[in-house]
Amino acid sequence: SEDPLMNGLNNRYCVLEVSILQRNGSDAEKHLTVTASQSLQDTELCILRNGWESVPVVPGDIIHLEGECSSGTWIIDEQSGYLILYPDLLLSGTTISKSIRCMRRAVLSERFKGSESGSRQTLVGTILHEIFQQSVTNNLAQEKLEELANKIVYGQKYLKEMYHLNLRQTEILREVEEYLPSFLKWAEDFMHNPANQNKMQLKLSNDGKTEDFSCKVEIADILDIEENIWSPRFGLKGKIDVTARVKIHRQPGVQCRVMPLEVKSGKESNSIEHRSQVILYTMLNLERRVDPEAGFLLYLKTGTMYPVSGGRMDRRELMKLRNHVAFYLMHSTHESAMGRQNSQLAALPPVVDDSQACKYCSQVHNCFLYGRAVEQKMDSVSFPPAMVPIIERETQHLKPSHLEYFSLWYLMLTLELQSGEGKKGYKNIWMMPSLEREKAGDCVGNMIRVEEVQEISEGEYLHIFQRGNGTIPGTNLLVGDRVVVSGEENDLLGLATGYVNEVSVTKISCLLDRNLSKLPKNVIFRLDHEEGNFGIGVTFENLSKLMKDSPVSERLRNLIIDFHKPRFIQHLSSVLPPEAKETVANILKGLNKPQKQAMKKVLLSKDYTLIVGMPGTGKTTTICALVRILSACGFSVLLTSFTHTAVDNILLKLAKFKVGFLRLGRAQKVHPDIRKFTEEEIFRSKSIKSVADLEKVYNSQAVVATSCMGVNHPVFVQRQFDFCIVDEASQISQLICLGPLFCSKRFVLVGDHQQLPPLVLNAEAKELGMSESLFKRLEQNQNAVVQLTVQYRMNSKIMSLSNMLMYEGKLECGSEKVSNATVNLPNLIKLELDLADASKTWLKNVLDPGTPVCFLNTEKAGCNPSDIGIISPYRHQLKTITDLMAKLKENRVEVNTVDKYQGRDKSIIIVSFVRNSNEENLGALLKDWRRLNVAITRAKHKLIMVGCVPSLSHYPPLEKLLCHLQSEAMISFFSVLFSGAHENLHMCNIL
């Protein structure tokens, strides 16, 4: 028997065929041939009618069916059944309710999440929600309520946002206080004296039939606040303001139900949007309890509460709407008529014919931009005539080159997003049992909660989980990783999210956004690694920002898209303040010639400088010196890189020179010695009580450091920097690298495009140029480039390889000492005695310090290359090596991938190339010149390479290297390793 796609409530069908039937005198029907079997056999029929035929379903789609199926036929019509398109794509309640007015906006908001930047009203709304939720849970009286409002407004939780919006606590409190009387009025009416309230109409089912009746309701018990529910059944997700046990008083008696309560602090509109939100929450509730059938809409301004009964009709319309939004999100590209590997962007939902509505829309920029750059060229799309001039006007600041850049990048990002979704995606959390997912290391199941939940700070709860049956299996979950906590039962999906705090043999502790202590003690949990494709979201955001009609964006467009020549001023004297001259001169003393040139170039730059840091040329030292010089001159500096590690590398050095800085980013991700400079730690050590206090911290340092994705921080809304330095720039995706550049007047990119480029998953996106870093793109402006060519890492023999392969002989050793350095093996003499017999000479030769480079040919040896090694292109190889090393009780040697070794070095490096076959399909990894370059430039004194020469000769980069090794006779031992040679290796332990 074969595995079905999915059974039960979360059934999953694959659509094989779609046909439309037009019957005489009646509406059209859509007939779907569907299957739940992997092999696509055993088909069933699904008939869509009464409006359901409009669902944009196409062959190949995955759907979920609700309703009745009799003898292999599903009927989805007016009376019964639902079809959910792409049920594993969970859409939020707000996304769907917003799509009522403009679906285009709803779709755009899923791509451009940061475009809604917040306002005074939204912040006040959020705070009011929290006050209300806490006050009803604790049943507060008037004085206590005011106290609570004070505590929340003057607490730390919302300070950052107030700083962001330039608001003060006093004004917020004043606004909040106006609401408090209606809080009490509501509590009086609905919690304490329900008998006094006016009657309301409710529609609920009773004994199988629906009744519409008038009643009084009483909120008897608050069961949860901000309950988070995922429903893979309806393809929905959402957070419910208040989940309450409600008593319904009517003749002849009292009925009890658990119902959702949606709280609004704005205008009392009782609008379709608001009501739809409630109806969607009643559907989410189905996932966890009996169908509530109705919910409530509470307006805090007046304390009025409206009942919302969502009948089947409403639910059906909302599901159809959801399907439509899902369709647009899943079909953002299509294959062009030209052929397979040739994707094109698809049209978005149509532009609404209502310029008034667009006036207040937060997505209007993205909407018009997409229309102008992508859709205008499509025959199938036409805009409402009245909107055409508006779209033209709002995009007139963009040249054709900008529009082209936008559509190309939008396409590449969309393709990459699709690849990411296919590979990762949340759906494994509900589609895969924890036991199965544990094998891949992305999940830990069968966990119970132990000890008390600790509230670490507002909204952060420390939970400790213990494996039900002993030790935790091997897992990829690391401290600082994001996790989703769910119940092992599918009705408790997505209970909370947070970060891993600590991992031990039997326990995992997590900082979660919700307190799970109210759940029954016997709930069994699973912790899933959260694998959101967050980075892509940032890139969409930056792309949109680059197209804005603002001076900063215009400047960057000119430089990046149109390649305007970067400008430089003539004389240092105009940037160098006299009082800084001595300090600067002192710093320069410690640098070599190309490094000094780099400093000068940066100081003279008006736009940007590119520093090529070839391997071992002291990039960190250079950047550190640069920051010191710039701050001595009185400039502010934003220091970033893609990874936290790279940022901290520089900061560790900088800290030694007593240069002050502010380090932004999650403290857990920051190096322990740098943590004291983070916001979190400063908050802990100093008392930060007001926006002014916070402002002081944010403005305290001229140097601010963070990762490229960390520039979403409100500091960067308020502060502009004189210089931005981006390290590892050749490894950062173009649009990610752009993020920090919006915050500064000039920038410096440091990198080496001869080393590894940014990672791109999608082959077509890569083909289209997505792995081109900003560094690489701008390098064509040679006048902006300085090369660091003097290296201090490798001895001359090792250096020569890379010089021949990639750098045209430009690399040079920093000193005689560097050039002649050999490995120090004090125990070698002892070992040599043992190596006397002939079968071991190969090892003797390899270990000889006078032989800095050698290549061990494993062609005939059959010697498992995994017996030796430190770096390798392949993860699997590393696993084998690590396991072997563990057997030898050797854990001091660092074993890692080539990619991870970039930016680092070691005295001895052993490279295991692995490949040992004459198969025709060559792996992609070894074809990359840059990866080989990284691999051979990590060793300072000794580079030992292992691999099968004939196999490797098929790879152009390796072929060139091998040829060189042969011709230079640098290979002390190039002959064939004999079988069983590895037996000798255990002796190396004594080294």
Place this chain on the structure above:
DNA sequence: GCTCTGCGAAGAGGA
């Protein structure tokens, strides 16, 4: 064909 780091969320109102 096997390389992987970033990041808080859904909803806070407005017409």
